[in-house]
Amino acid sequence: MTQLFPMHAIAIESRRRGQRLVGPIDLTLGGQGATVVIGPNGAGKTTLLQLLHGTARLSAGQIDWACTTEEARHHQGFVFQRPIMLRRTVLENLIYPLRLRGAPKDKARKAAREWAVRVGLEPLLGRAAPVLSGGEQQKLALARALICKPKLLFLDEPCAALDGRATREIEMILQTAKADGTRLILSTHDLGQARRLADDVLFLVGGRIHEAGRADTFFNQPETEEAQAFLRGDIVE
Template identity: 50%
Template sequence: MAHQLPELAIPALRFEGASVVHRGQTLLQPLTLSFDGCRRTLVMGPNGAGKSLLMRLAHGLLLPSAGQVYWKGKPPRQAMVFQRPVLLKRSALDNLTYALAVSGTPWRSRKPLAREALARFGLSPLERRPARVLSGGEQQRLALARAWLLAPEVLFLDEPTAALDPASMRAVEAAVVDFHARGTRILMTTHDLNQAKRLADDVVLLHEGRLIEHSDAERFFTTPASPTTRAFIDGDLIW
């Protein structure tokens, strides 16, 4: 099914002066940074900081008002999981077989592969359940199972554990670790400092649409370069 992805196969993602302006209001200030290699990057910041905008720019769902966002090389296979998963009005199994059909998987292989993914994410007993009546945690696991089937080289996750119970959060985090172990580059937003400490190789901090810091996780949490970062870590930054 899924294959190990070599790190060198993942091109660098570049932001060069990329900004977002809506109705005369600058929501994301000109942003210049890059994401290289097969790392787990956690994007953090208060509400309204621009985290989701950065994710949508990165995934190509939104074009910058100015500047550029591009892959330095051939664009990789990508998948995105949202805070509220986008699921079809079909069963859990059919959501996965449909994704495989769109990706060109031969029809004889679709159900076996889909059932394998459901089993991996603990959803086998729910394969006939309508996807949209599943719990929040089950829907997130189904969205991750769909992404797993597509073997993305880069996976974007926008607040995937927001409002989930602790068990569902652990399941999502375990999935992130599994994706990365397979060779998938992770770019994920979160409000949870402890989650970032558990998962991040590097951290991006945004505040009021501005890039405050982008550094390795250990340095980010122990010796932040910005007073704003220290205030965020200490809980003193207004949300």
Template identity: 60%
Template sequence: MVTSILPLRIHAAEVKRRGTRLIGPIDLTLGGTGITIVLGPNGSGKTTLLRLLHGLERPAHGGLDWSIPEEEARGRRSFVFQTPTMMRRSVTDCIAYALRVAGTKRAEARARAREMASQVGLGHALDRSAQVLSGGEKQKLALARALIREPEVLFLDEPCANLDGRATREIETILTDAKSRGTRIVMSTHDLGQAARLADEIVFMLNGCVRELNVAGTFFETPATPEAHAFLNGQIVE
């Protein structure tokens, strides 16, 4: 039986840049299943928190502990950026790349990539250059590339920020399907409607700190802090 990399325990973690504290201290435990949505006003530290959790930022103080050694946990999580990087390759080869770097043979990697492309709605574009895809298609490709290695945890930084309603709905379907297959999802969004649709749990951030961690239904109905209440009401929160 494979040991889960969760829970992830964050204790007194801070991220600093040039001596300035970006976020922290953060105390947080992520475990179980489902989708955690990170909310907060612009500049609250959502992206930096996700980068810290995934390992793209190193804590200046405090630390993070997965349930297995970091070297093993690193290969079982993925990150999708708000604006994903597109390689100068076909859709098939861009998705297959994630498997190729892990040692999968080319023929098998491309076969699995074609299957994954079809699952995310890119079956019509297998041989098309990734560079010419629409914004929604590029985000689907990024998700396919992240999911093809079946990560236990998937981090996403506002994956629908620049997409229209139809593309957003399609991305949300991919995410709910991934959740149903057991992928633990942690993502940020500025869209309260999307958070209400997807979230099992809410992390509310303000000024670089986690101000509230709550079950989604409770957070939206009876937020625990006046700042969260004001944020949900569309007020400017500083």
């Protein structure tokens, strides 16, 4: 059985046109729970997630998994802030990743219907995915990622611009996924969401990890002035 963790990021950096966006960052992650990445706008949250996932190229440093990089990426998923919908029905969107991995058509269709029920999209199976509401598209994106049973799921601002009801539904799906053993790493601007979901926190400022630790400690006794100010709602640069 493939084991992804522990994962070690060693002095990783991202540079663009000579400007350092993220890093250098050293980070070790285990295989349980949810890590929430928070920080002011422009802190590098999205870029960090992309570096760890492999969708952004490292300018320096390395990432070591407890398996080959190819195996690690096979067992990961990524949900973007703005879901990418195939110009197909909801059912076909759910079937697609399973068929890519070689699942028989009947088995893929059965799993797709089961996941549609789990995320509340069963009545919409025949509808074109691009015409769904924002909340419905995000639920579809989550189901499409989780249907492959990833060991690790990255999520970039998964509830941005969603209303309270849609946010609650998304968080319930994420809590269930975590309970089922999927490791979550997500960014959010919503401190309430971070408190509800996080087991541990990475606080980024200026592309660097400024503070990291258990969620309860970070939210109740932040160590740095910058973290204290951020949690008060002050502007942090």
